[in-house]
Amino acid sequence: MNKLLKILNIIALVAVAFFLGRMILNTEKHEAAAEEPAAEAGGEGAATDFVKITDEKLEQAKIETAITGPSVLERQRTLFGQFRANEEGLAHLAPRFPGVIHSVSKRLGEKVEKGETVVVIESNESLETYEVKSLISGTVIFRDAQPGEAVTEGQRLLTVADLSTMWVDLSAYPEDYHILKLGQPVKITATALHKPLDAKIDYISPFGTEGTQTMLARATVSNADQHLRPGLFAEGNIQVGKEDVPLAVSNAALQTWDGHDVVFVKEDDGFKAITVELGRTDGTFTEILSGLKAGQTYATANSFLLKAELGKSMAEEE
Template sequence: MSRSARRDLAMLLVGLLAGAGAAYTFSDRAAPVGGSQAAEDSHAEKAGGGHGDSHGEGAVELDDAKLSAAGIGLETAGPGTLRQTLRLNGLVQTNQEAVVQVTPRFPGIVREIRKRIGDTVQKGDVLAVIESNQSLTSYDLKAAIAGTVVDRQVALGEYASDQKPSFVVADLSTLWVDLSVYRRDFARVRVGDAVAIDPDDGAPPIIGKVSYVSPIGSADTQSALARVVIPNDGLRLRPGLFASGTITLAEQPVDLAVRLSALQSIEGRTVVFVRNGDAFEPRDVETGARDGAFAEVVFGLMPGDVYAAKNSFVVKAELAKGSASHEH
């Protein structure tokens, strides 16, 4: 082989070796890149807990049976009216304009008792039969109005005086509620104001009107009396019981409102639990004006959203339990 041929062969070998080294270097650098990406993907999967469905994150599954058992009440978000109100305490009284004291026309001996306390009577019903001391003849002592016998002061065989009522009959279909108004609120309560009386029996309030505001205050309570006349259908209220009354002083309509009991705090955020199927999701909300029952929602909800209005704290507790279990 000539010298020039040997030189050409040597150069060819050097070139081949250089190419192989470059290929090895590129392959050696590329391999860790692919391995790092796989490691990052694996790490991300572990950080996500391996959950492919994100619906469970931040949501609580509660079906109708669980809602009923927990006493969670649902309502629909929509327009509302915020009310500035004044709440007053009072006492239920018989309507004294519908109470009659039945007194014998002539004194005598009670020969019959026809009605007793608690009996319902009609006008003209016989309450008792009395034998007159003057004529020694008997006459009927009758009810002057329809109502309920609320008091009786005579018994069979006793002397009935014409100076003392033997029976008291009251029409309980309407009642008085005497509310105490303190001096700072005198100017805010007027005759004719509508008042919602709460019997505290779980049913809706009874609506009445202020019929009288006393011009004289009480030395004992340092308050004045405002009297409300209310219907008493089904005898929901009874004289002698305490009751509270709420007077609406001003009203403000809002585009969207939810009950105050729906608002919960999570990590410093105000949320409302909105139902989506069987799941409740915490929805961040921004609230505006409030009254004693509702809050205006200016951001975060849409009209028609169904939310946990009553016992929403139960949903919050379930969410906290779910978050704790994910941490483990």
């Protein structure tokens, strides 16, 4: 019995020593944590929001600058839609006489020249072959013709589209009907585009779509480089008004640092990340409510390189 009591006492002492040790360690950790901010505030390892960079490196990095000042923001409304082939540049190829298809020389997506023979058909009446030629130069966007198939007069075999221009069909909901006007400027954006395309609304449907309760607004855009394809999604940003703001910066200047919106402002030998409060935006410029004043030089294009350099400096210090 005495031995059991001794063992229990030993276990109790070990437990007390363990908990006391944990308390001491935690106290030391808290004290160290409380001392760290003070060291950061004025010690050698203090955090900085300044990037030192020479004018030569600035030019090499292609970091552009601008001057803060008043601006005019364009109020916009975004409509969604998709690209379609310009129906004014379509040619449907069909047989003149009933017969059997002898050959088809073009596949879906291939280029066709005006006057080029695309389908050869053997006539049922004369048993002689005749050619179906393309009326325009373009791309085959529809094909329903195979050798050996019987065809009838007027049956659509292929559709050739001139894709040098495209339609952008945008859907407007009832609350947006009143803002639409013929000739209204619209900026078209899409994943396939490197930059927005400037266009104008050139058609507004006189009736709505029963199923979706939307109305069609259409713009025509150039597709000289053939990057756009029918069926791709698009967005149309329509200007519906303008607003004057006392101070604004380019959206390319806005970066996030340490959980805050910042703009890199030019100083003697580099740029300083200044925390700013943002206001209204039109997608190109954003109003600055606080943090900056007019006449300051700030980084615009490629300002993210300054943020990357700032992060690199922080990592090296740590």
